[in-house]
Amino acid sequence: MALSRLHTPCMEPKSLSSRPAAPLPSSASRVPRVQLSRRVLPCRVLCSVAPNQVESPGAQSTVADAPKKRECFGVFCTTYDLKAEEKTKSWKSLINIAVSGAAGMISNHLLFKLASGEVFGPDQPIALKLLGSERSFQALEGVAMELEDSLYPLLREVRIGMDPYEVFQDAEWALLIGAKPRGPGMERAALLDINGQIFAEQGRVLNAVASRNVKVIVVGNPCNTNALICLKNAPNIPAKNFHALTRLDENRAKCQLALKAGVFYDKVSNMTIWGNHSTTQVPDFLNAKINGLPVKEVITDTKWLEEEFTERVQKRGGVLIQKWGRSSAASTAVSIVDAIRSLVTPTPKGDWFSSGVYTNGNPYGIAEDIVFSMPCVSKGDGDYELAKDVIIDDFLRTRLKRTEAELLAEKRCVAHLTGEGNAYCDLPEDTMLPGEQ
Ligand SMILES: NC(=O)c1ccc[n+]([C@@H]2O[C@H](COP(=O)([O-])OP(=O)(O)OC[C@H]3O[C@@H](n4cnc5c(N)ncnc54)[C@H](O)[C@@H]3O)[C@@H](O)[C@H]2O)c1
Secondary structure, eight states, rough: OOOOOOOOOOOOOSSOSSOOOOOOOOHHHHHHHGGGGOBBBHHHHHHOOOOTTTGGGGGGGOOOOOOOOOSOOOOGGSSHOOOHHHHHHHHHEEEEEEEEEEHHHHHHHHHHHHHHTTTOOOOOOHHHHHEEEETTHHOOOOOOOHHHTTTOOTEEEEEEEEHHHHHHTTTTTTOOOOOOOOOOOOOOHHHHHHHHHHHHHHHHHHHHSSSSOOOOEEOSSSHHHHHHHHHTTTTSSGGGGGEEOOOHHHHHHHHHHHHHHSSOGGGGOEEEEESSSSSEEEEEETTTTEEEEEHHHHOOOOHHIIIIIIHHHHHHHHHHHHHHHHHHOHHHHHHHHHHHHHHHHHOOOOOEEEEEEESSOOOOOOOOOSEEEEOOOOOOOOSSEEEEOOOOOHHHHHHHHHHHHHHHHHHHHHHHHHSSSSSOOSSSOOOOOOOOO
């Protein structure tokens, strides 16, 4: 099924939107708010399509056959009345963002942030392609209705579906959140297998239909090994384009250091989470800085740094579940936003961010061919390089080895899903995900 293309609502010249729109670039402000107004006329009835309009397949349908069409959702099927000249002045080209697990708790925060413009910018229209499962499909319709009702000027298309081949078509960003949670008594090996199968399939689909330069952020757990499985099943997409989300751990670590030092958290920089998004992860206080100074010069309580700080970060998710009764969804969504923004905006000079990335010639002595969280810098073009000037002492090295051993064992455990032979599961210990008790 073809995707609907950029289409702008057919609307009245004056904005009737009651909620504040994201600020416009100066060129856009010269254009009457016609593009941003959300007073949408029922175009299939009232509007003829001018030659300079781009229309969606859905827009060509008549009122009578409209209910049969599923290329777009509700109001997003409407044809927009946009002059080509205005389009080039004020809008960047539409980007396609695919999100799996879109009816889940994390997505319920994330989608609204994406649509508001706070992730890709106030002049960047987006299309959201939402993947759900059979069980979650009704809920997904509810999510799409809430997106409709939010009247976001930058949200030009919403499409929902259960077929990843349709949903991932031409995706430029794929945010892979949907996964099964570890049930009571379930071994980590079983979770690796169940979720690994999801990510093997999604890797194959991305390989077949997504943009060749799609950026993939794997959130569903165990996210490092899921990302490895995904990239191994997508040989035509650069392995460098795949990330496992460790940004929530980075944000938690920054917060704990700020609390201990009595400073606001924007004073903490160069925070690396090394390794696996599990309780073996290594929050690095050796290279982190507070007010530009090494953390160890500002926080002299070494015992706290070596023991309490690390454990607090590793177990923060579990403590939160005890208090809140559910896992962290809002702060995870915020950290996905941070992770994307770190790739699409230049990293501040001298700083870096953490991301679980494919090890292929890393300078830190980490085993190759796994997805390991490391310090990265970006020019803001969606790509990244590994950070230089990183110190690794014996204490840090010992911890890196432990999380590396866990990831190598996870890799052996999913060999049947990465095309590397028979799986052999010898996980060093049944480590937990950060949110597990
Ligand atoms: N990496 C991180 O920092 C981090 C942090 C928090 C949570 N997580 C993980 O994110 C995942 C989602 O968390 P949540 O709180 O949103 O869970 P949730 O249960 O609220 O939502 C998951 C959604 O995914 C759907 N789903 C399941 N399998 C799917 C599939 N194959 N295709 C599409 N959709 C599918 C489910 O129906 C559900 O709607 C979990 O694996 C969780 O462990 C990761």
